[in-house]
Amino acid sequence: MAESNKIPLVSVFIMGKEYKVPSGLTLMKAMEYAGYRYTRGAGCRAGFCGACATIYRLKNDYKLKSALACQTTVDEGMYLVQLPFTPANKKKYDMEKLNIAHNALLKEYPEIARCISCNSCTKVCPQELKVMDYVQASLRGDIEKAATLSFDCVQCGLCAFRCPAEITQYHVGQLARRLNGKFVAPKAAHTEEAVAKVLSGVIKEEISKLKAMNLAEIKEIYKKRSIE
Amino acid sequence: MEYPYYPGCTLKTTGKKDEEAALEVAKLLGFELKELPTWTCCGVVYNLTSDVMADHLSATRTLIRAQEMGRELNTNKLVTLCSMCYNVLKQVNLMYKNNPDKLYNVNLFMDTEEDYLGNIEIIHFLEVLYRDIGPEKIKEKVKTPLKNLKVDPYYGCMLLRPKSIAFDSQDSPHVMGDILSALGAKVIENPMTVECCGAHQIITNKEAVLDCVQRIVTISQSKGADVIVTPCPLCQYNLTTAQKSLFEKGKINQKIPVIYLSELLRISLTENNENYLKDYMFIKDKLEDRGGL
Numbered sequence: 033m034a035e036s037n038k039i040p041l042v043s044v045f046i047m048g049k050e051y052k053v054p055s056g057l058t059l060m061k062a063m064e065y066a067g068y069r070y071t072r073g074a075g076c077r078a079g080f081c082g083a084c085a086t087i088y089r090l091k092n093d094y095k096l097k098s099a100l101a102c103q104t105t106v107d108e109g110m111y112l113v114q115l116p117f118t119p120a121n122k123k124k125y126d127m128e129k130l131n132i133a134h135n136a137l138l139k140e141y142p143e144i145a146r147c148i149s150c151n152s153c154t155k156v157c158p159q160e161l162k163v164m165d166y167v168q169a170s171l172r173g174d175i176e177k178a179a180t181l182s183f184d185c186v187q188c189g190l191c192a193f194r195c196p197a198e199i200t201q202y203h204v205g206q207l208a209r210r211l212n213g214k215f216v217a218p219k220a221a222h223t224e225e226a227v228a229k230v231l232s233g234v235i236k237e238e239i240s241k242l243k244a245m246n247l248a249e250i251k252e253i254y255k256k257r258s259i260e
Numbered sequence: 261m262e263y264p265y266y267p268g269c270t271l272k273t274t275g276k277k278d279e280e281a282a283l284e285v286a287k288l289l290g291f292e293l294k295e296l297p298t299w300t301c302c303g304v305v306y307n308l309t310s311d312v313m314a315d316h317l318s319a320t321r322t323l324i325r326a327q328e329m330g331r332e333l334n335t336n337k338l339v340t341l342c343s344m345c346y347n348v349l350k351q352v353n354l355m356y357k358n359n360p361d362k363l364y365n366v367n368l369f370m371d372t373e374e375d376y377l378g379n380i381e382i383i384h385f386l387e388v389l390y391r392d393i394g395p396e397k398i399k400e401k402v403k404t405p406l407k408n409l410k411v412d413p414y415y416g417c418m419l420l421r422p423k424s425i426a427f428d429s430q431d432s433p434h435v436m437g438d439i440l441s442a443l444g445a446k447v448i449e450n451p452m453t454v455e456c457c458g459a460h461q462i463i464t465n466k467e468a469v470l471d472c473v474q475r476i477v478t479i480s481q482s483k484g485a486d487v488i489v490t491p492c493p494l495c496q497y498n499l500t501t502a503q504k505s506l507f508e509k510g511k512i513n514q515k516i517p518v519i520y521l522s523e524l525l526r527i528s529l530t531e532n533n534e535n536y537l538k539d540y541m542f543i544k545d546k547l548e549d550r551g552g553l
Contacts, residue, residue, distance in 0.1 A: 147300075147301065148303070149301065151373075168299075
């Protein structure tokens, strides 16, 4: 390969030790390139599951930055580390016994009253959510707003790591979305129709038909299927 | 006239009635309270520790939001309805005015917001009514005079303490009384008007609140008041719930209704107020000169 076609290498520091890795790799790939193996803290590798939350620092910058390791590429002089898991408090609750009184979220997660609005959670969020605002909405019982603002949360847990008030924001948001879905948001008519259909036994009939078919018959109906 | 308005958590939960009434009263008097698009809790209490800045962040953020909205509306005022929020926001604001170094530090910390310049003026809804509108103008707009109604204006402590943030006399405030007189009500003088209702003690030491409230309502009743009027959601809550306990314990022999000033204003400033009176039949009786029992 000609020298000019080579992918340039960048220096990164993984837990303090320097490695040369090809530029353009994600933080996760760079760690793997250097010989680390992810057994926890990796999931979909597509930015959706939130398992690979990580913090890093750039050379000559005092700030600790945050990212999803599968979504961010390496830069020269980056200091990397691996965060495998957030051991955050998660309440067990029975959705059937909850309500949407103004203190519904406060009851399950009373620590939200400790929020001092420092905004550390918002600053750290790799999804760029307004985390502090949804905690504040939760505090005053605005479940719909808390659910909407936290909708794109991937439950990575970085907010809980940074919070000086020890709030587990992402679990509060999850409860808000559950309560919103159950009590506040309008019901989806097509879902109810589909559930009714399932309960009426239509699908059961179809499945038993499929089960009774041989391979050739299944292949035949597969070929004839309608494609949207 | 439009004012940037900060509701605070209580006005969205246990104090909803106050907000609903106040927003309507504002319209009836020709101004509008425009809620800040995003806001956080005020901080609940003003932390007196001189070197803990973190507890002032909530209030500071609200001051910045007021600064942003103030530019649009061309005003440096921020209106509150809750006395507690008024107290905290105004004290934090004053602290920055007296300590520019602290303002400098907090601006360095809050690097995702614009700098707070220290120019916002925190005012309570009562101040708008009294200073910007005035009792004379309110009197002109009265549709239902509150004749025969004996009201006891109760201020509580958050609007008038400490002295540095008080907008009326700390010993004998008159702002609320003047407004109620303009509505045609008979204003009772209660020496307990600026005493504390027990405030947050309701959570940790309910007995303390019961003692405070017993003193306040006993004098109010002995002076013949029909109703206690307050601008503060926490006072309204404490005075109402504590009276229930006091009554059950036999420490008071009758309960006196406690309503928000905004509610009474709405009743008086609207012609068709049947809907607003339905929860307060005793007021209706008084207005129609039926003496009750």
